Amino acid sequence: MSELNSMSNQAPESPERRRFVGAATAAAGLAIAPGVMLYQVAHGRPDDQPASSAVRWGMLVDSTKCATGCNDCVSACSTENGWTPVAESEHPRQAPQWIRKLELEDPLTQRETNLPMMCQHCAEPPCVDVCPTGASFKRADGIVLVNRHTCIGCRYCMMACPYKARSLVHEPLNDTQKPDVPRGMGCVEACTFCVQKVDRGDGNTACAEACTAAGHNALLFGDMNDPESEISRRLRELPTKQVRADLNLNLGVRYHGI
């Protein structure tokens, strides 16, 4: 305060000084602008901006790096999103699983493959087509979600999903939900690409973070629409497949090594 007062007591600034300040500001602006853009890319959009269709979130799963017996992505998802791990559930058969590890084996060659399976965030999601109330929807940035305010628990989406990616919450959750991740009995749920983290600007999902932390680097999350993004670069380099590509659903999750 006193500083401000003392400043206002000073004589008017000289024109030179003004010009210098202006030029400096402009220069600083030029220098900062790319930084601001980078910041926005890295830290997501401002709170008041809706998700943009310029972005398409996607994930690359490199099954050649996915370790046998490792369950870190699943645990991380359960911790981040507040669903009980199957092993701890009282009703494992009916417990929701947002992500699960699949172990594949070719009966002819005995070649084994590991990969996580979750919502594939289709561009043409069958669950969205069949949902009677429109509770199943695809967000502008490609994330397929369930609006629990309008989900009536008919489970038609679960019938329609070719990846068995969705679960119904079969029992009361008794206020164990995370503040950022509402979930409720009688509603259907699935992987959200950690939408709460994406909107916060983390630019990554809990499963991918955990996979990287474990040193496997099998999961890479990013904007598939941005040609400069890490995921786009890797997708250009690696041969990848979509699961059940015959259905032509244009998936947000691409697998390498299957």
Next chain:
Amino acid sequence: MAGKIKSLLALGAVVLTTAALAWAGADAPAQANGAPKPVITKAVKGEQCVEDTDFMRRNHMKLLNHQRDKTVIEGVRTKKHSLKECIECHASEKTGSVAAAKDDFCVSCHSYAAVKIDCFECHSTKPQGPMSMHPLNAETAHYKHKLAARTTSEASAEEMAGVAQ
């Protein structure tokens, strides 16, 4: 159409509630003061709600409904009218929740008004972090710092005005 149905439902609810209250009143003269008044605890954090108290009492549901669609469908995450922020401030000091005990902020009024809400069938009734009510908690500290910053800036603006005169 939906609006019409809603207003019809609302009308029905009002009529039924009035009838029920009249009936209850007639039937239980011992309870001269009627149902126990809701306990409205002042928010633990902050001085003033995001809107006027009177406005909030009448319209919080409209704000929340509007915000929920913006957030879920579009991904707009502004804090001002978000349920999560309501809970941040209004969670009770005792239970750490807005709906765990019958005196907690949301439940207290809603049971008095006999308006059933299903928010907390899916939403957590507690603020983020188990110790968030603790003054030394990072979350709270962060919030206090923000509040402090706002107060300071407002005060300084006033002083500036004073100086200008």
Next chain:
Amino acid sequence: MASITFREVEGSSLKYWLLFGFLGLFVLFGALAWNYMHHYGHVVTGMDNQIVWGLPHVFAVFLIVAASGALNVASIASVFNKPMYKPLAPLSAILALALMLGGLLVLVLDLGRSDRLIVAMTHFNFKSMFTWNVFLYSGFFGLVGVYLWTMLDRSVKSWSKAAGTAAFIWRLILTTGTGSLFGFLIARELYGTAMLAPMFIIMSFAYGLAIYLMVLVAAYAWTGRTLGDAVMTRLKTLLVVFVAAVLYFVVVHHMTNLYFAKYQAVEAFILRDGGLFTTLFWVGQIIIGCVAPLVILLSGLGKQRAWIMIACALVIVGGVAQMYVTIIGAQAFPLDMFPGLTEQSSFFDGEVHGYMPSVPELFLGLGGVAIALLATTFAVKVLRLLPVSLDDATVAKLEH
């Protein structure tokens, strides 16, 4: 053309009230089952994240399919101008409404959030077959209701044919919609085919008529009214055609699938290796539901009323078995996400999913059946739905 006298059933006997109470008891059980499931969640059912539609859907879809089929007798009278069927039409319409009510209640009460029915009535996604069905079901109530009105009220009788035709077309679209609930699903091998729509229509003809016949015979026997053999023979012959057509569709469906290598695993599951589902298919759907009724109805046994009733009951039992195989069997077979590879996971990938229906599910389903029959029992008491006599002489007069 001779006129027919319709009269309410007396409905004051002890037997009537016993029937009423018996059905009411099952409605109560159904309500309790719903309350239990709604309170504790679907965790108390046999359903899980693999078998997401269970026994309640078997009952619900069966009742809805049978509902549209029960209207057929009325349609034959009004749309195809067969005077002999005219006296049978009002019961046909009320049974259609009652079965639809029962089926819809089961469907709706099995929702994860059955308390949010209003959401289903105010939020629509018109790409969803379910949404279409919401309108088809409501329209069915409206059209059949109007149709029933034109049959019961002489002042609007001239509209009967128009209303009957509208209801007939509507019910065909409705069953197309019901079949397409499954036909429009890409994920599972046994669904995702246009076959399901016409197959469900022909199944509705058979199931609806079988239920209609049983209710008709019971109503006449229990009220001491005369029901001649002329009516029975006509309806019996019709049932033969419908059941044979069902068998035809089922054979064509599975034969087509067997031709495609990608469907051979799932066909092997249903036809050979599926345990309970294989048994239900061969014994329930094919033998009990199709072959045995055909043998009974086409042989000399079909001349005896008791045997016709047995054939009808078999068609109904076979129909429930068919729904079980169609709805649950198709879900029990694992999704083939990686063709040619074996899959294993904590989510039961790559293995056949077990399903053991729980008691509340069964009672919820039976509650739907009970409410349909209860509504019919009540309707014949308060409305003039049943002709006083359907003896051969009365019926013969109609034909001229």
